[in-house]
Amino acid sequence: MDLRTLPMLPTINLSGQTAKPGSSSWASACSNVRRALEEYGCFVAVYDKVSSELQSAVFDALEDLFSLPTETKAKNTSNKPFYGYQSPHPIFPLIEGMGIEDAPILERTQSFTNLMWPTGNKRFCDSIHLYSELVSELERLVKGMVFESYGLEKYLNAHINSTTYLLRFNKYRAPRKTETNLGAFPHSDKSFLTILRQNQVNGLEIQTKEGDWIKYEPPAQSFLVMAGEAFLAWSNNRIHAPIHRVIMTEKTARYSIVLFAFSNDLVITPEELVDDEHPLRFKPFDHFGFLCFYSKDTQKTDCTIKAYCGL
Numbered sequence: 001m002d003l004r005t006l007p008m009l010p011t012i013n014l015s016g017q018t019a020k021p022g023s024s025s026w027a028s029a030c031s032n033v034r035r036a037l038e039e040y041g042c043f044v045a046v047y048d049k050v051s052s053e054l055q056s057a058v059f060d061a062l063e064d065l066f067s068l069p070t071e072t073k074a075k076n077t078s079n080k081p082f083y084g085y086q087s088p089h090p091i092f093p094l095i096e097g098m099g100i101e102d103a104p105i106l107e108r109t110q111s112f113t114n115l116m117w118p119t120g121n122k123r124f125c126d127s128i129h130l131y132s133e134l135v136s137e138l139e140r141l142v143k144g145m146v147f148e149s150y151g152l153e154k155y156l157n158a159h160i161n162s163t164t165y166l167l168r169f170n171k172y173r174a175p176r177k178t179e180t181n182l183g184a185f186p187h188s189d190k191s192f193l194t195i196l197r198q199n200q201v202n203g204l205e206i207q208t209k210e211g212d213w214i215k216y217e218p219p220a221q222s223f224l225v226m227a228g229e230a231f232l233a234w235s236n237n238r239i240h241a242p243i244h245r246v247i248m249t250e251k252t253a254r255y256s257i258v259l260f261a262f263s264n265d266l267v268i269t270p271e272e273l274v275d276d277e278h279p280l281r282f283k284p285f286d287h288f289g290f291l292c293f294y295s296k297d298t299q300k301t302d303c304t305i306k307a308y309c310g311l
């Protein structure tokens with residue numbers, strides 16, 4: 001029997017005054033966020049800006065969205081890989097996905113809504129847009145905390161100005177008796193940061209550096225904040241980008257809504273993070289070039305960013 005205590009994801013309270021710059025708890029919150037991302041590559045953020053009413057409205061909206069006919073959902077296309085409609089696949093029959101590029105910009109969520117519902121769907125558009133705005137604020141808060149903890153605030157504004165978001169919706173149906181229960185293949189995200197919320201159905205598992213799988217069982221009003229491989233490269237390998245997967249064990253459908261942050265500019269490791277002990281590990285890279293590389297990488301290596309621009 002394995003007598004080690006089961007690992008748990010760190011939980012960090014980012015609600016109310018706790019994570020206000022200048023508050024007495026700000027510096028320690030910044031350091032906790034950085035250390036969690038270095039050690040686990042993720043943490044559970046308690047963040048109360050998304051009300052339970054908005055949470056319900058968002059997941060009701062997702063049920064409506066995925067109930068649309070396949071031909072309608074297939075109109076969600078993009079010239080970027082992994083951005084558009086993903087239909088259930090023979091090897092991965094459970095997952096279906098869709099995405100809105102730059103969802104925090106109202107016009108973008110509006111045009112997605114009109115594509116799906118030519119006669120409009122104000123409830124969908126309002127709730128998804130508000131949600132993406134609030135969660136993108138959380139993304140900037142977390143990024144700012146990490147930059148500050150490294151003493152690199154001077155890079156924050158430029159970084160925020162070059163951030164672009166993708167809001168993705170996933171539906172995992174329950175497996176039939178003879179089917180695989182693997183909802184999403186083990187992978188690490190290619191984003192800079194990822195912020196995820198789910199309905200009440202669990203299934204996401206995150207691997208620790210030691211190789212243990214932790215089941216994600218979120219408390220109320222919380223999000224999973226997870227680093228992607230772009231953040232790992234930016235930090236010169238300090239920040240971890242954890243492998244995660246979805247295993248469907250429950251009998252009802254699981255929905256998740258995931259905000260991915262990407263960069264429109266070259267991602268460059270700050271010189272302050274390079275020294276004799278930490279020689280430069282990554283060349284500056286184009287984030288979407290990296291995403292295209294990944295989409296063509298049939299090997300799906302453990303750490304694609306090392307294959308793409310590692311030194």
Ligand SMILES: O=C(O)CCC(=O)C(=O)O
Pocket residue numbers: 168170184189196198204244246255256258
């Ligand atoms: O749905 C989930 O919980 C995980 C989704 C995920 O890993 C992804 O979209 O990259």
Ligand SMILES: [Fe+2]
Pocket residue numbers: 187188189244
């Ligand atoms: Fe992921």
